[in-house]
Amino acid sequence: MARKKIREFAAKSLLKAHIKRLAGIDLPIQVAQFTAETNKSDLLNANPWLASTKLVVKPDMLFGQRGKNDLVGLNLDFNQAIDFATARLNREVTINGCTGPISTFLLEPFVPHSEEYYLSITSTRGGWEVAFSEAGGIHIEENWDKLRTVTLDVLEVSPPGKLTSEQVAPLISGLPLEVKPALERFITAAFAVFHDLDMTLLEMNPWTLDASGQPFPLDMRDPGRQRPALPPGHAGPWAPAASPSPWTCGTLDASGQPFPLDMRVELDDTARYRCAAKWAAGAGPAAQAGPGSSSAPEPSEIEFPLPFGRLLSPAETTIAALDEATGASLKFTVLNPQGRVWLMVAGGGASVIYTDTIADLGFAAELGNYGEYSGAPNTAETYQYARTVLDSATSNTDGRPRALLIGGGIANFTDVAATFTGIIQALKEKAGALQAAKVRIFVRRGGPNWQKGLELMRALGPQIGVPVAVYGPESSMTGICAEAINSLSQA
């Protein structure tokens, strides 16, 4: 487990809830989520503000550059926003080479503004890097020289999570005196939230000081100020700050409230045991059954969505659920469902090396999956894992021989015979499928009780009518890769 990205919806919900709790700051953030399951009137009941303000609607799927792909709707009323999202729901888009359907949108108030700031907090080994720029937004990279960064050592931030004025000062030194207190207060508070929620990354680009402290209200709207819809291909929703556009709400106002326009956050999911309740403030609407909902509220839990473009196959879903439920580690990613080389490898380190080796041998395209099991899964877990892998390894066959590598290094403490018992149970169950798919099995493993484990594997071949080649700690770990690949070309 590790650093996990969360949706912008969750990021903004968490910021709003916890900056209030920790620093007493009431941010005018309003967010709502729209998916294929969303009922329009339920959404409106749960979020009445949707009807009283102009809206922004954009995909909320862990990728940027949304404006470039005609995926951002600006200055829309509620019905327009829903129409905009509905029209783009399930549209296939390609972002950085990953293709997938758009399934989740974020709705939030359209906030006209003049200033665009940048703020990021990054966790590093030695502490944190906090970066600020008054020239944020899509032009942040052109204005890299305006970015100010402070590096904070872990022990310098004392008490933990609390920044001092001196620490924040270098970030905002170039700004007008009248906005400094609000900026300092906001940066300090954001850092406190970052620390308290076990975040590893927080980025707001851009954010602004909203002049009114409120979302732009409809009844104050001057039709003449309405911004025309952006032409497709326009770089982004927010105009550069260089010249105030006619539709902004006025000049910088020190009484304004910070408002993050675009935001991303990563959480350290190993802190789930102590943060789950706090993170629940960022749980999606499905879990937070609102007053209009007839279903009983479920215990809400924050969502860690998959990277964009990753859709879990049923087999992957099964193993992800197993992984969630156990203290052991069970990983399974299908690379090529038609692949002819399949991996069932013990150990986080060894599994990467097996995958490397298959690729080095020129068979990357034939590799069915990446996977590993480690951390001493019990026999039942190993059995469930193995049968799921075997289902994938014996599907989508084309009549040509296949290879299954049951590999691993020399374990420190995992009982080899015990883990093999679960795998063997699954192999016996799937004997027919393995035969039909012309699978040959190659085993290499060492560690406690390896003799017995390998003996069981050797005895298995004749029992299930599948060729099983078995190697122990005396042979090289990855030797079975070449042997498996050679077997593919045999009839």
Added chain:
Amino acid sequence: MGLLGQLFCKETQAIFYNYKEKPVQRMLDFDFVCGRETPSVAAVIVPGSSGGFQKLFFGKTEIAIPVFGNIAEATRKHPRADVFINYASYRSAYESTLDALKAPTIRTVAVIAEGVPEKDTKHLIAFARANNKVLIGPATVGGVQAGAFKIGDTAGTLDNIIACKLHRPGSVGFVSKSGGMSNEMYNVLARATDGLYEGIAIGGDTFPGSTLSDHCLRYEHIPAIKMIVVLGELGGTDEYGLVEAMKAGAVTKPVVAWVSGTCAKLFKSEVQFGHAGARSGGDKESAQAKNAALREAGATVPDSFEGLEAAIGAVYQKLVAAGTLVPAADVPAPAIPQDLAAAVAAGKVRVPTHIVSTICDDRGEEPTYYGVTMSELIEGDYGIGDVISLLWFKRKLPKYATKFIEMCVMLCADHGPCVSGAHNAIVTSRAGKDVVDSLVSGLLTIGPRFGGAIDDAARLFKVACDAGQAPPDFVEGLKKKGVRVSGIGHRIKSKDNRDKRVELLQNYARKFFPSTRYLEYAVAVETYTLQKAPNLVLNVDGCIGALFLDLLASSGCFSEAEASQIVEIGYLNALFVVARAIGLCGHALDQKRLQQPLYRHPWEDVLYTS
């Protein structure tokens, strides 16, 4: 960072936090094959315990390792132990590691737990650095200095340790992220070189407590290490620390390195590999980039992991040829007797059991009483009489019989607060003793004079009835021997004031039992004794005794021999004990509920005399 040089030696001792038998025993076994004189574990900590000792093997003999409940006491009592091995869970690893780092005697802490939050680890890293201490892990198996000291489960079984020549120092310093791969590499090193000098697995987290380069810099300062082998992984920039150290001349020994994860380019979107720190992220963190940087800095980098063993071998042979490295001699390892459990599992020895049990089995999916599962008991039409049948008689009895057993339990459950058992239970309870003590105090009065008459009555009736002895002869025969007729006589009840309990049992048995031969015999005895005195009635003990004989004889469930044995070894007394325990507990609890004070018998009620 205070990582200069040697962390361990042959005298190094550790304090082991959150005791686990296997890793500690594996450390001690390693010590023995290394020829260490002292065990490498000075003390173990079981958080919250009150101390004592833990018995473990050191070679062929057993030793007692002191146990402490907290870190402060353990470090104070064992100031020479400078390594802290932390097997705490990810939830508590931070606090215990911080405490250990604060202890002035601890220099090195190894954290095994996987899943310690990043924020916590960062604080530990900063604290360790500020205090010149070494942190290994989290999420690691630890490390080993060959022939000297081993952390926890590192290097696995004794067979593997000896196969890898880890019981004596070689010439190679090794560091990897992966704990599993470290053991694999000790095997590789044993094949390709004269073996390991020291190996550390830094752990797979994003921010390991000490880095690949930290340990390489240390190895640079250990004269016995002649070459360094590094196994890195995609994700993070740790390998660049080593690149810089090599470029700056801070690491001059030959380095053979491989960074795994070249496959990451196969994955279109971001993939989390097995290790938390292994993410296919930016180009700089890719395995390809890191391998190239290491190669450029002067490390020997093969084309693939497959080529690593040969690359290590080539560098080693070059050092040997140049005379820089004199291969370490092989040393035979002393044999350690196999553990009993392992020998049994391997089928090498057989061990007799010390206890035999036939009535139940708690090893399966659900416990069974003589083969009957809990589900069947609860979901079927079973009662306490059936449970007694299964556990005592090892058979299912017909409904009328189990109902009879239940009636006996119900009728014998209590007989008022004045009988000796209840009195004792009350006095004990009022003396402030707990329910168990009060119950046992009451139960201990059960015997020949109180409650124990069922067995005796049954035995007497059985012998006499089976022999066809006429009731008057039976009574007179006993009288001649000076033996009371058990089951006959009551303090209050008489011919005209029959015991209701006896009446109920008789009615039931006459209605449902196939035969009441023994009961009729007992009634005939009563008819005779009533002629002698009106209170010589068949009492409840005698009635239960006689009816049990009828049950055994007429139910068709017991052989003659079984019936005799049941009467002989005290089954019927047991029935009284079970029944009366209900009442005795009731009395003990009653006194507690009423908060009755200590009972003291009044003087006036005692005849003082001499």
